[in-house]
């Protein structure tokens with residue numbers, strides 16, 4: 111498999127190299143230079159496969175001979191060992207539940223796949239790595255859980271004290287083993303500054319610092335798999351065109367949908383659903399990309415003012431805003447609309463959407479009612495379990511949905527975070543060197 115940078119100023123690399131590097135040396139993002147084709151016959155043959163087997167077939171196609179099939183099968187089965195149910199909430203309107211992994215949000219797909227391939231590649235080189243992540247909640251917990259007990263990798267996750275939910279904190283700071291949680295007296299931006307300073311610190315080379323953020327191609331590719339699974343679960347006949355509605359922040363999930371379509375999945379439109387952070391809808395309206403500070407919303411994992419996968423999205427459409435418009439229907443949803451959708455869907459159907467999924471559902475409603483809309487089935491990606499965002503659900507419905515039984519004891523697990531009272535780099539550096 112060969113990957114090229116979206117900036118075309120650095121040489122092509124293998125998947126192994128793209129995985130370890132994350133960002134290309136020219137500052138661009140890696141994308142495969144060529145795409146495999148998935149045919150309707152393939153889709154028919156795969157229709158009855160359980161999700162891990164379907165994911166293995168797709169990974170074999172995409173990785174194109176870079177790993178033995180048996181290696182891919184083993185790593186994928188270990189990484190993606192949870193169900194991906196499609197539920198018809200209203201006639202023709204489905205949700206694809208992507209929250210049955212360990213952190214109850216869809217980032218588990220990318221983080222768990224990345225972790226296992228990363229460790230496998232390191233083993234081939236006899237190497238070790240330290241993954242540094244700064245997080246405002248969801249990414250850090252998915253990465254920490256994804257790499258927990260994975261050999262050859264140590265994870266250091268930094269989060270702002272008091273600014274992540276208690277459940278998210280428990281998911282990062284109670285793991286132990288190869289995961290070190292650092293609780294910083296500061297903001298998310300302070301955490302990110304510490305991580306950046308460490309990456310620029312040449313004296314830390316021996317630690318093999320690496321990142322696992324959403325620009326890593328190893329997090330992106332596995333997200334295309336659940337689009338195929340959702341399609342096969344919902345399409346009456348293979349070949350029928352469907353619509354996906356995607357709650358969107360950093361554009362990773364949406365880009366994975368574009369990739370699924372590119373390799374041959376019959377998807378007529380992708381609905382790009384943003385909250386009040388309107389960079390993408392404004393770009394599609396004006397043709398001018400303008401980054402801006404993010405705005406805090408109920409769907410806070412989508413509060414992104416400069417989405418890092420934008421370069422990939424554009425490159426996949428030949429750099430043309432018109433081409434992006436042809437494929438995407440993009441619309442922004444306000445806070446009031448988000449709460450109203452949670453209430454309306456619950457009152458009509460008894461189904462509880464989390465705030466991110468509710469943004470997706472609202473956009474799907476608007477698409478279905480628009481002039482270019484269609485009566486095709488629409489699959490809204492449900493990106494998080496509603497219990498993870500209980501405060502927002504309580505605002506909308508007056509009660510909080512329960513966590514799944516397996517999480518009943520999470521408050522009882524002791525926190526083992528290291529406190530960093532200020533975002534002080536020398537202190538953080540000492541911690542990295544002594545702990546790793």
Ligand SMILES: *Cc1c(COP(=O)(O)O)cnc(C)c1O
Nearest residue numbers: 359360361362363411466493494
């Ligand atoms: C990260 C996240 C999103 C946004 O996904 P992107 O790939 O960044 O667009 C949506 N919902 C939830 C619950 C998330 O954690």
